[in-house]
Amino acid sequence: MKPVVDLKYCKGCNICIYMCPKKCYSKGVDISPRGYFAAVVSEPQNCYNHKREGKLICELCVLSCPDQAISWHPEGEETK
Amino acid sequence: MEVFDFYRKDRWPHVFCPGCGNGTVMNCFYRAFNELGWNLDNTVFVSGIGCSSRIPLYINADALHTTHGRAVAFASGLKLARPELDIVVFTGDGDLGAIGGNHFINGCRRNIDMDVICINNNIYGMTGGQASITTPHDFQSTTTPYGNREYPFDLAEIAVAAGANYVARWTTRHVHELTKSIKIALEKKGFNLIEVVSQCPTNFGRRNKMGDASIMLEWFKENSVRREKARSAAVDHVDLNLAGQVTIGEFVNRDRECYQERIGVEKHGEKH
Numbered sequence: 001m002k003p004v005v006d007l008k009y010c011k012g013c014n015i016c017i018y019m020c021p022k023k024c025y026s027k028g029v030d031i032s033p034r035g036y037f038a039a040v041v042s043e044p045q046n047c048y049n050h051k052r053e054g055k056l057i058c059e060l061c062v063l064s065c066p067d068q069a070i071s072w073h074p075e076g077e078e079t080k
Numbered sequence: 081m082e083v084f085d086f087y088r089k090d091r092w093p094h095v096f097c098p099g100c101g102n103g104t105v106m107n108c109f110y111r112a113f114n115e116l117g118w119n120l121d122n123t124v125f126v127s128g129i130g131c132s133s134r135i136p137l138y139i140n141a142d143a144l145h146t147t148h149g150r151a152v153a154f155a156s157g158l159k160l161a162r163p164e165l166d167i168v169v170f171t172g173d174g175d176l177g178a179i180g181g182n183h184f185i186n187g188c189r190r191n192i193d194m195d196v197i198c199i200n201n202n203i204y205g206m207t208g209g210q211a212s213i214t215t216p217h218d219f220q221s222t223t224t225p226y227g228n229r230e231y232p233f234d235l236a237e238i239a240v241a242a243g244a245n246y247v248a249r250w251t252t253r254h255v256h257e258l259t260k261s262i263k264i265a266l267e268k269k270g271f272n273l274i275e276v277v278s279q280c281p282t283n284f285g286r287r288n289k290m291g292d293a294s295i296m297l298e299w300f301k302e303n304s305v306r307r308e309k310a311r312s313a314a315v316d317h318v319d320l321n322l323a324g325q326v327t328i329g330e331f332v333n334r335d336r337e338c339y340q341e342r343i344g345v346e347k348h349g350e351k352h
Binding site: 008009011012013014015017018019034036060062063064065066067068071 | 083087092093094096098099100101102103104106107108111252255256259281292293294297298
């Protein structure tokens with residue numbers, strides 16, 4: 001599974017960048033539709049849950065995101 | 081239950097500032113509630129006034145948004161009138177400790193069956209950053225520009241002394257531990273308090289050289305001490321809090337008889 005940041009909800013607080021132990025996230029450079037510099041999942045292959053099915057581990061980014069903007073999606077799924 | 085079955089999607093995104101810890105606590109609560117498999121129809125969320133007291137408005141369940149500081153008092157009445165419901169109180173430090181301090185202490189003393197989640201952000205965030213009862217010593221706020229001369233309240237220790245059944249304190253940096261604690265508290269009878277030390281980068285952090293949420297989380301990580309370690313190091317527990325440090329961990333886990341068992345209103349329904 002890979003984490004996906006929902007640009008509709010992200011407020012650019014960068015907590016995910018701080019919390020991720022594997023440095024999957026990086027600061028955004030483009031302004032999101034809501035006017036924030038939303039975080040980007042730059043290296044999803046580093047994630048503990050890369051190619052993992054069933055029960056996920058770690059999940060620090062999903063649990064600590066204050067805006068419920070991060071969700072898990074299968075690797076093959078196309079997301080914008 | 082999916083995330084947006086639990087939350088009201090039409091109200092999203094919520095009003096909290098970027099980096100506010102309230103959303104983290106909502107996530108942890110959702111995770112614990114979902115793992116227990118409880119029903120939202122059988123749960124009532126009660127809150128007072130403040131940033132953290134807006135959380136029940138975003139949850140897809142019945143909510144009681146009450147007057148300032150009286151959340152525990154309203155919840156006590158609700159529990160005694162409808163003992164089959166599960167009551168969860170979301171409240172802040174000013175709501176629970178300052179204005180509602182007496183209700184809080186007497187709620188603990190009576191040991192009425194409810195779960196109180198107190199989100200302690202060390203400041204009156206909604207009204208513009210005035211010093212609250214939990215602002216650490218020597219920290220700045222709008223009403224204490226030269227540093228806070230007073231010493232803060234320790235809400236968790238007060239609850240232990242007043243007789244709550246389960247008391248724990250975590251920060252928003254310790255999300256997995258917090259989820260586990262919320263799960264224990266939801267299953268347990270009696271008055272359960274979970275104090276969550278949360279970040280307020282907008283009003284608390286900005287005035288104390290911690291203007292970013294991640295800097296505040298790093299501060300929690302550096303300054304939080306496990307309760308067992310604080311005791312074994314033979315350091316006075318009160319002193320630790322006064323130095324701007326946070327004692328975290330499970331404070332008490334006991335089984336005192338709760339109020340509705342004693343007066344016999346429990347006969348209406350079984351708790352899960």
